[in-house]
Amino acid sequence: MSRSVWKGPFVDAYVLKKAEKARESSRNEVIKIWSRRSTILPQFVGLTFGVYNGQKHIPVNVSEDMIGQKFGEYSPTRTYYGHAADKKAKRK
Amino acid sequence: MTDKDLICVAAIAGSYGVRGEARLKSFCAIPEDVANYGALTSEDGAKSYTLTITRKVKNGFSARLSGVNTKEEADALKGLRLYADRSVLPDLPDDEFYHTDLIGLEVLDTGGISLGKIRAVHDHGAGDLLEVFGPGLKSTVLLPFTREIVPTVDLTTGRVIADPPEGLFPDD
Numbered sequence: 645m646s647r648s649v650w651k652g653p654f655v656d657a658y659v660l661k662k663a664e665k666a667r668e669s670s671r672n673e674v675i676k677i678w679s680r681r682s683t684i685l686p687q688f689v690g691l692t693f694g695v696y697n698g699q700k701h702i703p704v705n706v707s708e709d710m711i712g713q714k715f716g717e718y719s720p721t722r723t724y725y726g727h728a729a730d731k732k733a734k735r736k
Numbered sequence: 737m738t739d740k741d742l743i744c745v746a747a748i749a750g751s752y753g754v755r756g757e758a759r760l761k762s763f764c765a766i767p768e769d770v771a772n773y774g775a776l777t778s779e780d781g782a783k784s785y786t787l788t789i790t791r792k793v794k795n796g797f798s799a800r801l802s803g804v805n806t807k808e809e810a811d812a813l814k815g816l817r818l819y820a821d822r823s824v825l826p827d828l829p830d831d832e833f834y835h836t837d838l839i840g841l842e843v844l845d846t847g848g849i850s851l852g853k854i855r856a857v858h859d860h861g862a863g864d865l866l867e868v869f870g871p872g873l874k875s876t877v878l879l880p881f882t883r884e885i886v887p888t889v890d891l892t893t894g895r896v897i898a899d900p901p902e903g904l905f906p907d908d
Contacts, residue, residue: 673902684884704862705882718862727763728835733857733864735831736882
């Protein structure tokens with residue numbers, strides 16, 4: 645069963661505080677968070693969060709299409725390297 | 737020929753059927769592309785094989801390799817990695833790079849101090865990340881591959897200039 649709409653999206657309070665502080669300071673920094681369960685809100689767009697995966701903080705640049713999803717979705721807890729082969733990386 | 741000239745694109749996982757076809761595991765971004773890179777060679781370049789994909793099978797493809805006509809010959813190739821020449825990969829537009837070109841590049845900060853070397857490139861859904869490891873680091877550091885953080889990528893000199901945000905590297 646999905647979450648009731650009347651409750652609104654869940655976000656840990658400390659994540660909101662840290663994001664607000666970072667936005668005010670407008671410094672280029674990674675906001676370290678441990679809350680993988682928090683929902684990505686529109687006010688987080690443009691910020692970079694370091695989302696803990698149990699081992700280290702994975703940098704996550706929040707963009708508009710990520711709104712509504714959880715931080716944990718972008719910070720996998722298992723590593724698979726695979727082969728580079730013809731895979732491409734795009735600089736955004 | 738350096739190790740950068742040859743790129744591992746597939747491996748043979750054994751034979752398929754009894755007519756000399758091989759079971760092929762593709763490492764390409766689009767698995768079918770493995771057949772577009774012409775003749776593939778073994779790691780030492782001694783043997784060359786032309787691929788024809790016959791069908792899709794579980795975890796890969798079945799393929800006919802030139803010079804392999806029996807099941808026994810295909811079985812003997814089990815575990816063989818197939819390499820394509822770097823030059824056969826198509827050119828990419830600006831700001832797009834092959835992982836294989838990025839891996840091994842030295843990462844310097846804006847002051848010219850070495851931060852380490854690129855060990856791998858990841859994409860977890862929020863943009864590409866460069867995994868950097870260097871002296872003085874206990875574990876690898878992931879650097880977002882954006883124009884702001886990585887303003888310069890110079891493949892000819894093998895250097896990447898990075899302006900990492902605060903808190904990414906342990907010294908910050």
